[in-house]
Amino acid sequence: MVMAEPTVTSANTDAGELSLARSVPPARRHNRVHRQRLFAAWMFLIPMLVVLAAVAGWPLMRTIWFSFTDASFSDISTYSMIGFENYLVYDNGAWYGVLADPSWWRAVWNTLFFTVVSVGAETVLGLIIALTLNAQFRGRGLIRAATLIPWAIPTIVSAKMWGWMLHDQFGIINDLLMTLGVIAEPLNWTANSDLSMWAVIMVDVWKTTPFMALLTLAALQMLPSDCYEAAKVDGIHPVRVFFRVTLPLIYPALMVAIIFRVLDALRVFDVIYVLTSNSEDTMSMSVYARQQLVEFQDVGYGSAASTVLFLIIALLTISYLYLGRKQFGGDA
Amino acid sequence: MNRRLLKKIAAKTGFGLLLAAIMLFTVFPFYYAIVTSFKSGSELFSIDYWITSFNLENYQAVLGQSSFVSSIWNSILVSTSAVAIAMLFGLTAAYALGRVHFRGRGTVLMIVLGVSMFPQVAVLSGLFEVIWAFDLYNDPLSLVFSYTIFTLPFTVWVLTTFMRQLPKELEEAAIVDGASPVVTLFKVFIPLMGPAMATTGLLAFIAAWNEFLFALTFTLTDDQRTVPVAIALITGGSQHELPWGHLMAASVVVTVPLVVLVLIFQRRIVSGLTAGAVKG
Incomplete structure (x- = not known):
């Protein structure tokens, strides 16, 4: 009754509107409201979609277009079409183009290696941190806050900070390892071709493990406590409980987090560019494409590399969505 | 009884070490950047784990x-x-x-x-x-x-x-x-x-x-x-x-x-x- 009062007041002030609504049969009135809402929904969506088309759709189409041209960064408005030559061309007894460039394949391999190793390490470390934070102890808030610090630090800054810690002469890591007797002489982490990729992975793991830990922790906290009580009553070993109960239950959430990280790692740029600049040993696909585009001013060739990178990521995303849809019964 | 107590202490210590390791892992690089930022000149090339000097020269240079x-x-x-x-x-x-x-x-x-x-x-x-x-x-x-x-x-x-x-x-x-x-x-x-x-x-x-x-x-x-x-x-x-x-x-x-x-x-x-x- 209390709820009805404002409606009565509005009926007094706006009687015409209300009587119109009354004269329409309920089903049709509902229909009208629904149509109005549908119309409004699209009106709300269209500006957002137009902006996305302008900042993402159009530039992507232009990049693909440029990949078939010989455009240059210094003057992007004059170019001619050269077909697939940026991708692959046979000329004078040799193959040219992105797909025939060993540096590109090196970059592809580097990116894949980086992605698999760093996401793998982040998942495991993130899981360990999440399981720890899921326990009840004093100072838990403090530790959780501390894990957010690497996440908040800009990638560039963390790359520089680690660059300093990994410095070959004055770096604290070399000092520590030598004090502990692990290594005999200082290592040149960022310049040594065997080590530089590991240095990059180290920085990335440090920076993004908190993200994995927090997502995993959120999944852990949604778990029902009754199956744990049951396991405790039955006296099952905690390790067994983890692999038999916890892991299967958080698996879907963990998979989503891993997919996010994999897609993110495949386009890695900042950390590699800052830590090891354009070194062949660590160059990722994004670094390769940008080097061609900006430093070598070859927009056509760089766009071809970017397009291939885009296709690889798109293919992975689509196959994941397709598999996910199949697995979760069409409700993805 | 004694063994159970010992086991409990061991578990607690292990957990404490794990927490300390997590803390160190997440906070240390940032902490070390702060330590370094207060050093100037040749102090930079000696490795210290604690804040040994408090020199604002770098901040002045950067913000200037x-x-x-x-x-x-x-x-x-x-x-x-x-x-x-x-x-x-x-x-x-x-x-x-x-x-x-x-x-x-x-x-x-x-x-x-x-x-x-x-x-x-x-x-x-x-x-x-x-x-x-x-x-x-x-x-x-x-x-x-x-x-x-x-x-x-x-x-x-x-x-x-x-x-x-x-x-x-x-x-x-x-x-x-x-x-x-x-x-x-x-x-x-x-x-x-x-x-x-x-x-x-x-x-x-x-x-x-x-x-x-x-x-x-x-x-x-x-x-x-x-x-x-x-x-x-x-x-x-x-x-x-x-x-x-x-x-x-x-x-x-x-x-x-x-x-x-x-x-x-x-x-x-x-x-x-x-x-x-x-x-x-």
Whole structure:
């Protein structure tokens, strides 16, 4: 009754509107409201979609277009079409183009290696941190806050900070390892071709493990406590409980987090560019494409590399969505 | 009895060590940057684990450099504007996606998610052409425009999740009262979305603040740079002459506000991050 009062007041002030609504049969009135809402929904969506088309759709189409041209960064408005030559061309007894460039394949391999190793390490470390934070102890808030610090630090800054810690002469890591007797002489982490990729992975793991830990922790906290009580009553070993109960239950959430990280790692740029600049040993696909585009001013060739990178990521995303849809019964 | 006690102590110590290791792992690099930033001259080349000197020379040098200060302003301007644009278009879109059932909603959500997964380098040459055409090259405005590519999908995605969590009754009451969708959004939902908007805005702000690739490519002169590019381009004569003291001071200057924000809003941030990903 209390709820009805404002409606009565509005009926007094706006009687015409209300009587119109009354004269329409309920089903049709509902229909009208629904149509109005549908119309409004699209009106709300269209500006957002137009902006996305302008900042993402159009530039992507232009990049693909440029990949078939010989455009240059210094003057992007004059170019001619050269077909697939940026991708692959046979000329004078040799193959040219992105797909025939060993540096590109090196970059592809580097990116894949980086992605698999760093996401793998982040998942495991993130899981360990999440399981720890899921326990009840004093100072838990403090530790959780501390894990957010690497996440908040800009990638560039963390790359520089680690660059300093990994410095070959004055770096604290070399000092520590030598004090502990692990290594005999200082290592040149960022310049040594065997080590530089590991240095990059180290920085990335440090920076993004908190993200994995927090997502995993959120999944852990949604778990029902009754199956744990049951396991405790039955006296099952905690390790067994983890692999038999916890892991299967958080698996879907963990998979989503891993997919996010994999897609993110495949386009890695900042950390590699800052830590090891354009070194062949660590160059990722994004670094390769940008080097061609900006430093070598070859927009056509760089766009071809970017397009291939885009296709690889798109293919992975689509196959994941397709598999996910199949697995979760069409409700993805 | 004694063995059980011993076992309990061992477990407690192990757990304590694990906590200490986590703490060290997450905090140490930042702590070490602070330690280094207070050193000057040859002090830099002795390795210390504690703060041994308190010298503000590096900070004075960095903040006395007008191009670094202007890069801070550029970063603030660019990140704030990019977030404001994302909020403007994101809120209405999130209402439509979160509260209205219509055909094609799944497709729109997939487009939004797809754009946020985009490799940025894939739009680099296309964006460069657009920016060139609008005469925005070497202008922070070019970054406001290009950052929308990640702030907008993110904002839409997270706000949609938050919108869905609001009770249905609110909206039904508004419909019964004859409120139009626009009124429902602005009078009913937006007032309730304050915390969600703060969270989303903060996360989008951090993403924009940290962006590097576009900022590196679309700006040219020192006074138009944003903070990450300014820091990345601090150089000395050669690799061994990098002014590490200045670098660490600059790093601390741009990171401390973020860390403080994150620590203040940590609960919000965690809920925002999980809304963005787990519900995906």
